[in-house]
Amino acid sequence: MALDWMAWTWQTAAFFGCIGITLVGMTVWAVVAPQAPRMGILRFETTPGDRLFVSLLGSAFIHLGWLGLIGDPLWAASIVSVVYAAAVFRWV
């Protein structure tokens, strides 16, 4: 399939590829080692899927906030996002 279909670029294809791999990985993880919902610091039950959603959504806002308030370098926002995602998976 040509990359210009739907105006694809390799960057956006890689971005969605990463999200796709994460979703598939989380699904496999859930099938291999099912986890019961747990109560985190936000005082409501979350599954690993919920925590992934919160991580991805939060990461999007971290990147947008960084871009709007600070600008370059954007990779610093990615590091903050990884730390944030790790914290979400650990404590939320």
Next chain:
Amino acid sequence: MEKTFNNKAWFMVLPVVLLVAFSAVLPLMTVVNYSVQDTFGNNQFFWAGLQWFEEVLTSERLHDALIRQFIFSGVILAIQIPLGIAVSLCIPKRGVWSSFCLVLMALPLLIPWNVVGTIWQIFGRVDIGLLGATMAALGIDYNYTQNAAHAWITIVVMDVWHWTSLVALLCFAGLQSIPDAYYQAAKIDGASRWKIFRYIELPKMNRVLLIAVLLRFMDSFMIYTEPFVVTGGGPGNSTTLLSIDLVKMALGQFDLGPAAAFSIIYFLIILLLSWVFYTVMTNYGKGEGR
């Protein structure tokens, strides 16, 4: 713990997943593709990186539209939720008048958005509209096409007219689910009307109220047709809400890149708010008694 479910059941939702992918996920991915590129038509795209996001995030225009949008949704909730509760308390509990009120209340909900906009656009005109002419007869210089405050009042009143019924009907459904025994117990205790409302009716309505708040917030946050038909976003940009601004950018100026970046930010805000509301709704009261 013994496994009580079968993961193969997930294949049952595969048709829906494919349908949603075709109608929502793939178009959304296209928007992401557009947001990092520039086009001059002829299906030719040029890599722009995150330029449009930076432009949109630092744009006064987006900030102003976002502030206007939050003010609009806040005003809508502040009026429609208490008014809807008040109206629902006035609807007779049973009998012919109850049915009559319910049908009457449901009527505005059946009118399409653009028709509501057209009704109010004509209704507010000073030359041919009943509201505009009445205002002029009362000596009030009302003109929603030139005065920003009048334009705001008009679109807020229009939305209240169109959607308060929904809140009232939801609250009425909540009130109907309260058994008579609660009211009898309150009567024996000599509870005042306010205390009956505060300690019986309001707690019993909390579920439907959360649904009402969610529906009204999301709908008002994404509103487009009604204010567009009445004011077109004017006078100036005073009633240009987020979706009106987005359409102006995407279709009026054909700035696909900035409009796509704008759409993604708008989508993320709605996604975040929906998640917050959904989480609050599904977890409300679960922690009680722990």
